Amino acid sequence: MIAWNRYGKSRVRLVKLDRSAEPHRLVDLTIDVQLEGAFAPVYEGHNRLCLATDTMKNTVYALARQRPIDHIENFGAQLAAHFVGKPAVTSARITVAEHPWVHIQGSNERHPHAFHRPGGECWTAVVATTNNQQPTTTVQSGVRDLVVMKTSDSSFSGFPRDVYTTLPDTEDRILATSITADWMYRSGTSDFAARTRIRSALMDAFASHQSRSVQHTLAAMGHRALEACRDIDEITIRLPNRHHLLVDLAPFGLDNPNEVFVATDEPFGLIEGTIRR
């Protein structure tokens, strides 16, 4: 006999934007739905009572479109109330993790639609000394895993279309990435505090750029970094494209004006380039 059971959908990744006014608001959640109830027939092979976990996922996105998400506690309660009303369900448990984002801070004020997610970022350096006659040393510095997102000023259109192309042109999409950048200092440099200026330049350029592609923004970031520091001649930037896919809510009679997205981990685009002075 089935003595206890629980089932549901885990790790539903939801990003909801409110772009009705500036500054934009951004909510980034990971949600688990778990139901308990009189589901014994399901364990015997009868699915009449088994709400599909795929339906649970759809419900999360559809409710996210229809309800404001002020506090995760309230949104969780609305989801729980929805699911506990389904046949056979005796208990619905909603677990939410909210990933904080902060507006990118410019020189004077916070940017209205560019964000930074603190976490995991670190500074890097690679120093190599080679022993030819007299030792020579190269110094490379960098920043790694600087996570940013912009919710306006990003398009991707006009790219070539072949038989395997299904992506539509878009003039307005989310652009999210995790910046890794490395630069080699000129021999003899000692102003290693420059990394702070370079980091700011990368962030500012990302925030303010009218992006036509990740490549386009990468170049803008690189040029800005070169302006910020006289001691470097080139910078290599690596930008994974953390795709935020617009959820198709049409099957539920809902539109989705760039508001409800699923954040995906894989696959991801990966754009790399070296900008030279």
Next chain:
Amino acid sequence: MIAWNRYGKSRVRLVKLDRSAEPHRLVDLTIDVQLEGAFAPVYEGHNRLCLATDTMKNTVYALARQRPIDHIENFGAQLAAHFVGKPAVTSARITVAEHPWVHIQGSNERHPHAFHRPGGECWTAVVATTNNQQPTTTVQSGVRDLVVMKTSDSSFSGFPRDVYTTLPDTEDRILATSITADWMYRSGTSDFAARTRIRSALMDAFASHQSRSVQHTLAAMGHRALEACRDIDEITIRLPNRHHLLVDLAPFGLDNPNEVFVATDEPFGLIEGTIRR
């Protein structure tokens, strides 16, 4: 100026089945596509030459449908040849990681359409001693992260449909999971070698079951485990549903008779239950 650049799609997850004869063949790959070439205009905001990374992903799945995958080296070469023929591309680099699966081994022979992916599995035990007047001890054992997949004998249909349901009924799907199971031994048990029999029972039941849902298979596995060991009265099983989604190849004029899948990490269904004697 742009001194060097490279771009592409990383971590395209491809599972391809050959079910034309038994035993089934299963190929599980993670693929990265990287292109180099004369893409300077893209970095200035002109996308005419910028093959979308989404198109690269589609191409991987479409070619997987049309070509046999015997060796990853050959499949990689076919992808590289495809992409190097695109305008502006001077070099295409395909990186493939192949994740090995082995047929589940029954008492006499290997199962024709059930698989095991070695790796990460471990045995677990939780022993708790409580000090009331005289100490009492409970012994729980288990197995964790036992990864299995079956390529036949799994359906999911007849589940309730509400306004948020889009999942179609299916009589034939991939069922993949990572088994975690725990059982409490009766007081005084000393035959802890039973765990090997329980593990076999779980694997055998998974392989041979005519599954109408993950829940249905969980119950079958639990009952078989109870049969395999007299010293336990119940077993708790936890089965994440590692969804393998059929790729829609219709936009490319191709059918997909349960052959080409994308393996996804999240979201996942999570089914838990305790089977009692």
Next chain:
Amino acid sequence: MIAWNRYGKSRVRLVKLDRSAEPHRLVDLTIDVQLEGAFAPVYEGHNRLCLATDTMKNTVYALARQRPIDHIENFGAQLAAHFVGKPAVTSARITVAEHPWVHIQGSNERHPHAFHRPGGECWTAVVATTNNQQPTTTVQSGVRDLVVMKTSDSSFSGFPRDVYTTLPDTEDRILATSITADWMYRSGTSDFAARTRIRSALMDAFASHQSRSVQHTLAAMGHRALEACRDIDEITIRLPNRHHLLVDLAPFGLDNPNEVFVATDEPFGLIEGTIRR
């Protein structure tokens, strides 16, 4: 023949404190050492030229004691210069990752010897609705993975000593942890913004406490959180003890007055408790 070779020590974890003045300074690094050179005899079994990777690790800690670490680029260069002077070495490559910490910010000013490492932190909520006659809902909120360290005001002494005890009493140690806390709101609460006050209370209590053990600090944190929010009656806190072990530099003729530490991942102490009003 050996066509190319490189060897070294990876992931040397170094934390260096400067407590000579307030505010304390804290440097947290992960260092890789890689050497290339005329090491062919080593591959044939002759170790006369093979500087042990264990020696490389020791060298990192010993040099960290003797040199200021202002910029990782300079410290890396000093390490590279040291290793490139060894017999057979033609090139030394030092890779450093610096993990940023910031002083905990109190109401008026930053704390002189308590730190916060941004990253990975998230807000959590678990909402459960049960369907008994009329539905009842419980709301639990929390914070997860809030990483903090204090470099003063932490001791651990007077604990029981048995035959397996080797840890000496200490009146001055690093205390580092990753705070996870959960609290259940009273039924009917709607002020979910309280989480910000609770988070501040946890941080402040951690920073200002004269800690005699992790348990002692956990209780202080819990009491402060209860004061910060009238809508909760208890809070459960989970504090892994991220041990920072003082490096023994005596074999190198150096003292180590609580300055050079190795940060360890495992094993770790884990302290959990529920503080009730």
Next chain:
Amino acid sequence: MIAWNRYGKSRVRLVKLDRSAEPHRLVDLTIDVQLEGAFAPVYEGHNRLCLATDTMKNTVYALARQRPIDHIENFGAQLAAHFVGKPAVTSARITVAEHPWVHIQGSNERHPHAFHRPGGECWTAVVATTNNQQPTTTVQSGVRDLVVMKTSDSSFSGFPRDVYTTLPDTEDRILATSITADWMYRSGTSDFAARTRIRSALMDAFASHQSRSVQHTLAAMGHRALEACRDIDEITIRLPNRHHLLVDLAPFGLDNPNEVFVATDEPFGLIEGTIRR
């Protein structure tokens, strides 16, 4: 008030060898100790009852030396019984995860003191096509994360000693690593099934080699791989040294004749080399 509490040591990594007869036996465990009890005074700053978690770790290793570990359930019960006898403890909970190793299988029989830990291994390939006049293609194949250990026939001695050297010479140590190897096929090769022979060659060479260093074994593995496949001219091998440190049991009046080890994750030695025909 403290309403509930629990504390202990998590992730104690224990490897125990039985080399009293061939084939050697190897037990690889990760252990958590958790105590509950009348510890309220500890939360008020009085440590008289607070058994240090460091003492718990020591106890695990000391008991591992003195007791046979046949089943983790029995070893867990012995630890629980030990800790529940301490003052104030009302309950001791021991959680054990056992990581399975299997003897490396040679052509005829399993190797008596070389082991393989299944898990995480995958095959890799990198195919690059370049478009110069006529396209040229290079094919590199490899294996990644093949985890192996040998419990005899490994020494490390005679290395140079400088002021920072503390490592003693040893004629008998554990050698554990995770093999990653890559080789480039000659142009026109089509026998990609060679990878299986190369993998066997790497494993066999690792198992049978009289190792004087990781480098020494790397070279032996590379030469054996070149013998196994005529279609390659060189192979690059990367061997992290997964250090197993002998636990010092002398403070407890116990010897440790290469029997009880702590398995460490970081730092690790990293040895890389290319062997050319």
